[in-house]
Amino acid sequence: VKTPKSVEAKKVTEEERIVLKRAGKINPRNIEEYIALDGYQSLAKALKMRPEEIIAEIKESGLRGRGGAGFPTGLKWEFTMKVNAPEKFVICNADEGEPGTFKDRLIMEGDPHSVIEGMLIAGYAVGANKGYVYIRGEYYESVDNLRTAISQAYEYGLLGDNILGSGFSFDLTVRLGAGAYVCGEETALIESIEGKAGRPRLKPPYPPVKGLFQKPTVVNNVETFASVPAILLNGSNWFKSIGTPSSPGTKVFSLCGNLVRRGIVEAPMGTTVADLIYKYGGGIEGGKKLKMVQTGGAAGTFIKAEEISAPMDFDSFKTHGASLGSGVILAIDDSHCAVDVALNLMEFFAHESCGKCTPCREGTRLIVNMLKEFSKGRGSHEMLDNLYNVAYTMQNSAFCGLGQSVPVPLTSLLDRFRDEFEAHIDALECPSG
Amino acid sequence: MPSTNCAGHEELYAELNGYIDSVKNQPGSLINVLHRAQEIFGYLSEETQQHVAEKLDIPLSQVYGVVTFYNFFSTKPKGKHQIKVCLGTACYVKGADRVLERLKEELGVDLDEPTQDGKFSIHAVRCLGACSMAPVVLVGERDFYGKVTPDEIGKIIEKYKEE
Ligand SMILES: NC(=O)C1=CN([C@@H]2O[C@H](COP(=O)(O)OP(=O)(O)OC[C@H]3O[C@@H](n4cnc5c(N)ncnc54)[C@H](O)[C@@H]3O)[C@@H](O)[C@H]2O)C=CC1
Ligand SMILES: Cc1cc2nc3c(=O)[nH]c(=O)nc-3n(C[C@H](O)[C@H](O)[C@H](O)COP(=O)(O)O)c2cc1C
Ligand code: SF4
Ligand code: FES
Numbered sequence: 299v300k301t302p303k304s305v306e307a308k309k310v311t312e313e314e315r316i317v318l319k320r321a322g323k324i325n326p327r328n329i330e331e332y333i334a335l336d337g338y339q340s341l342a343k344a345l346k347m348r349p350e351e352i353i354a355e356i357k358e359s360g361l362r363g364r365g366g367a368g369f370p371t372g373l374k375w376e377f378t379m380k381v382n383a384p385e386k387f388v389i390c391n392a393d394e395g396e397p398g399t400f401k402d403r404l405i406m407e408g409d410p411h412s413v414i415e416g417m418l419i420a421g422y423a424v425g426a427n428k429g430y431v432y433i434r435g436e437y438y439e440s441v442d443n444l445r446t447a448i449s450q451a452y453e454y455g456l457l458g459d460n461i462l463g464s465g466f467s468f469d470l471t472v473r474l475g476a477g478a479y480v481c482g483e484e485t486a487l488i489e490s491i492e493g494k495a496g497r498p499r500l501k502p503p504y505p506p507v508k509g510l511f512q513k514p515t516v517v518n519n520v521e522t523f524a525s526v527p528a529i530l531l532n533g534s535n536w537f538k539s540i541g542t543p544s545s546p547g548t549k550v551f552s553l554c555g556n557l558v559r560r561g562i563v564e565a566p567m568g569t570t571v572a573d574l575i576y577k578y579g580g581g582i583e584g585g586k587k588l589k590m591v592q593t594g595g596a597a598g599t600f601i602k603a604e605e606i607s608a609p610m611d612f613d614s615f616k617t618h619g620a621s622l623g624s625g626v627i628l629a630i631d632d633s634h635c636a637v638d639v640a641l642n643l644m645e646f647f648a649h650e651s652c653g654k655c656t657p658c659r660e661g662t663r664l665i666v667n668m669l670k671e672f673s674k675g676r677g678s679h680e681m682l683d684n685l686y687n688v689a690y691t692m693q694n695s696a697f698c699g700l701g702q703s704v705p706v707p708l709t710s711l712l713d714r715f716r717d718e719f720e721a722h723i724d725a726l727e728c729p730s731g
Numbered sequence: 732m733p734s735t736n737c738a739g740h741e742e743l744y745a746e747l748n749g750y751i752d753s754v755k756n757q758p759g760s761l762i763n764v765l766h767r768a769q770e771i772f773g774y775l776s777e778e779t780q781q782h783v784a785e786k787l788d789i790p791l792s793q794v795y796g797v798v799t800f801y802n803f804f805s806t807k808p809k810g811k812h813q814i815k816v817c818l819g820t821a822c823y824v825k826g827a828d829r830v831l832e833r834l835k836e837e838l839g840v841d842l843d844e845p846t847q848d849g850k851f852s853i854h855a856v857r858c859l860g861a862c863s864m865a866p867v868v869l870v871g872e873r874d875f876y877g878k879v880t881p882d883e884i885g886k887i888i889e890k891y892k893e894e
Contacts, residue, residue, distance in 0.1 A: 394860055395857075395858065396858070397819030397820045397821060397857055397858035397862070398819065398820060398821045398858065398862050399858075399860070399862075400860040400861060400862050400863065403860045434860065435766065435803050436803075436859060436860070436869075436872075437860060438872060438873055473759075473762070473763070474762070474763065474766055475803075476762055476765070476766065476801035476802070476803035476804060477801050477802035477803035477856075478800065478801050478802060479857070490762065491759055492758065492759040493758070493759030493760060493761035493762055493797070494759075494761075494796075494797065495796050495797050495800035495801075496800065496801075497800075511758065552862060552863075553863070554821040554862040554863055554865060555820075555821055555824050555825070555865075556824055556825070560862070560863035560864075560865070561863045562863075592820065596820065628820060628821055628824070630824050631824075634824055639820070639823075639824070642818070642820055642823045643820055645818075646818075646819070646820070646857050649857065650857070652800075
C-alpha cells in the first residue's frame with residue numbers, strides 16, 4: 299500500500315498543456331532542464347518591456363485568477379502598479395486547503411520555476427522587489443522543490459540584485475502555512491505572513507492598495523503565476539485562442555471521488571463536467587451509478603448526474619449553477635446519502651470557521667447540529683426551513699468568503715435532493731442505508 | 732519528544748535559539764519559529780512558548796494566540812508516530828470513516844490522545860492534497876498511504892511498532 303514519497307497523480311491522457319507543459323518531463327530540481335525548455339525566456343523578454351506593456355498584454359489575454367474567484371489578473375496588477383509607494387510585495391497563494399484540490403501541489407512539485415518566473419514578471423510589472431510564497435506546511439515535497447529552485451535561481455542571477463543586468467532586483471522567500479483553511483483567504487494569509495493568527499481583514503481596501511505590512515500587494519494563485527510566462531512568450535492572441543471568450547486558456551482540474559481514474563488533468567476552459575468524468579476520469583468505478591458531482595471545491599455547488607453537460611468556466615455558475623472554483627470535480631456515486639455528504643462538508647466548515655464573526659461561528663454550528671438530527675432520521679420540516687434561514691443569514695452577514703460561501707454547497711444540496719432530506723423526517727433510519 | 736534528560740533538553744533549546752537568532756530580524760517570523768520549535772520538541776509546551784516569547788521579545792499571550800489558532804500546532808504531547816486520517820470529502824466518499832474507526836479499535840484510543848506506550852496518536856485532518864489516492868493516511872510527516880482499506884490498518888501499524 300505504500301505509495302511513492304510524493305503521492306503521484308496519474309497523467310490522465312494527453313491534453314493541451316500550458317501550465318503542466320513541463321511537469322513530468324523535466325527534473326524539477328534542475329534549473330538547466332527548465333531553461334532548456336524556454337524557461338526564463340519570458341522573464342528576459344519582460345525585462346526589455348515597459349511595465350505598462352506587460353500589464354496591457356496580460357489584460358488583453360483575459361487571464362483570470364485560478365484561485366477560484368476569477369478576478370482579471372491584469373487589472374489586479376494595474377491597480378497595484380498605479381499606487382505610488384516606496385515598497386510593494388508579490389505573494390503567491392500556495393495554501394491550497396480546498397478539500398479535493400491538489401493541482402497547486404503538483405504544479406510546484408513538477409515545475410517550480412514556472413511559478414518563480416511568473417512572480418518575477420509580476421514583481422517587475424508592478425514595481426515590487428520582494429516576494430513570498432505562502433505554502434501549506436504539509437506540502438513537504440513542494441516546499442523542498444521550491445526552495446531548491448529558489449536557491450538555483452539566485453545562483454543563476456535570476457533572483458537577487460540587478461537581474462540579468464536589467465537593474466531590477468527581486469528577493470523571494472518561502473513561508474509555511476500552519477493548517478488553517480481560512481489562511482487561504484488573501485487577507486488572512488497576509489496576517490499570517492505578518493506572524494499573527496490568520497483572521498481575515500475587512501475588504502476593501504483590497505491588497506493591491508493595502509496589503510502586506512499595509513503596502514500595495516499582488517496576491518495570486520500558483521496556477522495563475524504559472525500561466526504568465528507562456529502568455530508573455532506566445533502572446534495574448536494565442537492564449538485567447540484556447541478556452542472560452544470570457545474564460546480564456548486552460549484550467550488544471552483535480553479529479554477525485556468515485557472515479558475510475560483520479561488525478562489532475564489540464565484541459566481547455568469550457569470543457570464539460572461530463573467529459574472530465576467520462577473522457578478523462580474513466581467514469582464511475584465499481585459498476586455504480588453517478589449520483590452527484592461537487593464542482594469547484596468545498597465551497598462549490600453540487601449538481602445532479604443529469605446536469606453534467608455543464609461547461610467548466612467562470613460563467614458556468616450563472617448559466618448552469620455549477621461553480622468552477624479551484625477546479626475540483628468530485629464525483630459521488632449512488633451509494634452515498636445526500637444528508638451524510640452535507641454533514642461531512644458542514645463539519646469541515648464548522649471546524650475551519652475562524653470564530654471572528656458570529657454568523658459564521660454560530661451558523662456553522664447550528665447547521666451541523668440540524669444535519670446530525672437529519673442523519674439520525676430525526677429531521678423536521680421546521681429544521682429544513684431553518685437550514686435555509688441560517689444559510690441566507692450567513693450569505694448576507696458573514697465577514698469573509700468562508701462564511702459567505704458556506705450556503706452555496708448547502709442550498710445546492712437541499713434544492714436538488716429535497717426528497718432525500720424529507721425522507722429523513724420522522725424516519726427510523728437513513729433511507730439510503 | 733520532550734526530553735527528561737536535562738543536558739539533552741538544553742541542547743534542544745540551544746538548537747532552537749540558533750534558529751531564532753537567524754530569523755529574529757525578519758518581520759513576522761513567529762510562525763516559522765514555532766514550526767521549528769515543534770519540530771524540535773514534538774509539541775509546544777507552556778515552557779517552550781514562554782521561551783519563544785522571551786527570545787522574540789513579544790507577549791506570551793501573542794504566542795499563545797497564534798499557537799491555538801493553527802491546527803498544525805499542538806500544546807499537548809502527541810504519540811511518537813502521529814497517524815493522520817483525512818476526512819476531507821474526497822476521502823470521505825471513499826470510506827475514510829471506516830478506516831478511522833478501525834484505527835481507533837486497533838490502537839484502543841480516541842482521537843488526539845497518545846497510546847499508553849506513547850508510540851501512536853490518531854488525528855483527523857481535512858484534505859492532505861493527495862485526494863487522488865483517497866482514502867489517505869499519513870504517518871509522521873512524509874509516509875503517505877493511499878487507497879487504504881480497514882483491513883490494511885494492522886499491517887501499517889505493525890511497521891512502526893518496532894521503531
Ligand atoms: N484554491 C483554494 O484552495 C480555495 C479557493 N477558494 C476560492 O476563493 C474564492 C473567494 O475568494 P475571495 O478572495 O474571497 O474573493 P474576492 O471576490 O473577494 O476576490 C478575488 C480577488 O480579486 C481581487 N479583487 C476583487 N475586487 C477587487 C477590487 N475592487 N480591487 C482590487 N482587487 C479586487 C481580490 O483582492 C482577490 O484577489 C471562491 O471563489 C473560492 O472558489 C476558496 C477556498 C479554497
Ligand atoms: C476561505 C477561503 C480560502 C481560500 N483559499 C485559497 C487557497 O488556498 N488558494 C488560493 O489561491 N486562493 C484561495 N482563496 C482565494 C483568495 O482569497 C484570493 O482570491 C486568491 O488568492 C487570488 O488569486 P487569483 O486572483 O490568482 O485567483 C480563498 C478564499 C477564501 C474565502
Ligand atoms: S466568515 Fe467565518 S472564517 Fe470568515 S471571518 Fe467570519 S468566522 Fe472567520
Ligand atoms: S480529501 Fe483527503 S486528501 Fe484531499
